[in-house]
Amino acid sequence: MLRNSLILLVLLGFAAAVFPLVQSYEGKDTLTGVAEHYANYGKEEVGAANLVSAVVVTYRGFDTLGEVTILFLASAVIGLFLKVSETHTKDSRSVFFKSTEILVTASRLLVPMIMLLGAYIFINGHLTPGGGFQGGAVIASAFALLLLSRPQKHFSHKVISVVESISGIAFVFIGLLGILLAGGFLDNHIFAMGKFGTLLSAGAIPIIYILIGLKVGSELTGIVRNLKESQKVG
Amino acid sequence: MQLFSIEYISLVVGFLILIIGIWGILTRKNILKMVIGFSLFDTGTHIIIVALGYVRNKTAPILDQVNLQTNTAQKIVDPVPQALVLTAIVIGLGVTALMLVYAMKLHNEKKTLNIEKYNDLKW
Numbered sequence: 259m260l261r262n263s264l265i266l267l268v269l270l271g272f273a274a275a276v277f278p279l280v281q282s283y284e285g286k287d288t289l290t291g292v293a294e295h296y297a298n299y300g301k302e303e304v305g306a307a308n309l310v311s312a313v314v315v316t317y318r319g320f321d322t323l324g325e326v327t328i329l330f331l332a333s334a335v336i337g338l339f340l341k342v343s344e345t346h347t348k349d350s351r352s353v354f355f356k357s358t359e360i361l362v363t364a365s366r367l368l369v370p371m372i373m374l375l376g377a378y379i380f381i382n383g384h385l386t387p388g389g390g391f392q393g394g395a396v397i398a399s400a401f402a403l404l405l406l407s408r409p410q411k412h413f414s415h416k417v418i419s420v421v422e423s424i425s426g427i428a429f430v431f432i433g434l435l436g437i438l439l440a441g442g443f444l445d446n447h448i449f450a451m452g453k454f455g456t457l458l459s460a461g462a463i464p465i466i467y468i469l470i471g472l473k474v475g476s477e478l479t480g481i482v483r484n485l486k487e488s489q490k491v492g
Numbered sequence: 493m494q495l496f497s498i499e500y501i502s503l504v505v506g507f508l509i510l511i512i513g514i515w516g517i518l519t520r521k522n523i524l525k526m527v528i529g530f531s532l533f534d535t536g537t538h539i540i541i542v543a544l545g546y547v548r549n550k551t552a553p554i555l556d557q558v559n560l561q562t563n564t565a566q567k568i569v570d571p572v573p574q575a576l577v578l579t580a581i582v583i584g585l586g587v588t589a590l591m592l593v594y595a596m597k598l599h600n601e602k603k604t605l606n607i608e609k610y611n612d613l614k615w
Contacts (some may be wrong), residue, residue, distance in 0.1 A: 265518045269511060276507050285499045287546045289565050293545075293572050297565040301555060309553035309568065313575040325579045332586030336593045387554060391582045455556065474582070481589050488596075 260450055305451045306460040313367040314389065315463045319444035323433065326426065326473060333477045340488040354409035354489070365407035372400035380471030384460040390467040394474025401479040405486050412487075418480045425473040432469070502543035510536030523595045523605045527588065534584040538577045545573030 289297055296313060304312040314322055354400070380393025436445035448459035453459055494605050509532055516529025553571035555561050560568070600607055 262519075265515070268518065272514060273511060280503055280507060283500065283503055283544075285497060286570075289547060289568070289570055293570040294565045296571055297553070301564065302569075303560060307555045309555065309571040310574045310578065313571050314578055318575060321579060325582055328583050331584045332590050336590060339593050339597055385554075385556065387552070389578070391578065395585070410567055442546055454561075478585075485593070485596075 262304050297417045300394040301454065304446060304460060304463070305454055306463050307455045308384055308386065308389075310387075311384045311463060311467070312460075315384075315466050316444065316446045319433065319466075322470070323403060323429070323444070326429065326470060329474065329477055330422075330426065331343050333481050336481050340484045357407045357409065369400045369404050372403065373397055376400065376471070376475065380467050382457070383467040383471075385455065385457070385465040390470025391474050393467075393471040394476075397475035398478030398482065399472070401475075402482045405482060409486070413479070415420060415480070415483070415484045418476045418483065422473055422480070423444070425469040425476070429466060429469045432466060436462070451492055497548070499543050499546040501547070501550070503538055506536045506543055508536070509539065511589065512536075521606050521608055524592075526607070527591045527595060530591065531584070531588055533596055534580070534588075538584075539578060541573045541577050541580070543568035546548030 262383075278340045288294075296309060296317060300306070300309050300312045302315045306312040306316075326418055334446075338348070354359050376393045376396035376399075379388040383389035383393065405413075431443040432448070435448050437443055440447040444462075446466075449461045450467070451459060451461050457464070513531070513533030513536055516532060517526050519556045520526050520529060520602075527603065551560070551569060553568040553574070565595045595605065598610065602609060
């Protein structure tokens with residue numbers, strides 16, 4: 259009883275704290291501050307049609323580097339927790355049921371298509387809604403489907419970690435090239451800017467997004483793989 | 493203040509989801525349900541941040557049409573909160589995966605997900 263009333267008190271206190279915020283909120287009619295600068299000069303300065311990508315990859319590229327690091331840390335800690343052994347003995351019993359025919363057949367058709375969609379999303383991240391993180395998550399969902407349809411199959415941990423490390427290092431390397439060849443860390447002017455709104459535009463943004471897509475895709479695949487492999491008995 | 497404008501509705505819905513998330517974290521006994529509470533908390537915050545970046549009657553910050561490319565600041569919503577939420581969603585995913593794996597480890601240890609059975613640190 260005391261516990262419940264304490265919880266109610268906490269919730270009421272929180273509601274009382276946010277209520278003035280909601281009540282005094284009036285919508286905006288104009289952009290202000292830094293957003294106005296991004297809107298007015300983003301086209302000339304960054305050259306990405308998708309302004310959100312311009313903010314994520316270039317204006318606040320350092321945040322994105324930190325974000326990729328956090329995701330890497332999360333997947334590394336998950337790998338540490340689960341401690342999947344690389345060697346599987348022949349007679350280790352599988353805890354999985356055999357997948358149905360429908361799932362196996364459908365996954366054969368769907369997995370390549372989902373991967374293609376993921377690649378499309380991160381390659382076009384500077385033009386359309388999308389980007390490396392979304393595309394990477396879509397690719398990882400294709401691998402999750404593959405794991406559901408063929409639970410006996412083992413993904414090589416080595417391939418996953420090689421793709422992840424190479425794309426991570428290349429991301430930092432492109433950022434450092436920005437210091438040498440352009441205005442600063444993660445500046446996207448190191449490559450030709452191209453025509454605004456075409457696939458080969460916005461300098462380094464498509465390349466950085468491809469690297470982020472590969473990195474996020476391999477990290478999330480690694481998480482799903484570790485979760486699945488830890489279910490083995492024996 | 494228009495009560496039924498889209499930004500106001502999203503703001504209120506975001507706060508409601510956030511409070512439901514806190515309620516879930518505080519009251520549920522099952523660890524997995526607490527993780528769902530954290531996820532709701534996350535989602536509520538995202539909706540609030542995007543709602544705060546909305547500018548009335550403006551379109552998405554993607555300049556794929558020629559008429560958007562001049563006088564852009566008068567035609568688009570704020571891109572910064574959307575970029576922040578993009579970051580927050582990915583980090584939320586990583587943290588949720590970490591919490592689920594931790595819950596799995598706890599379950600392997602004690603064969604229960606009831607938080608009240610975990611009283612090793614209780615004095």
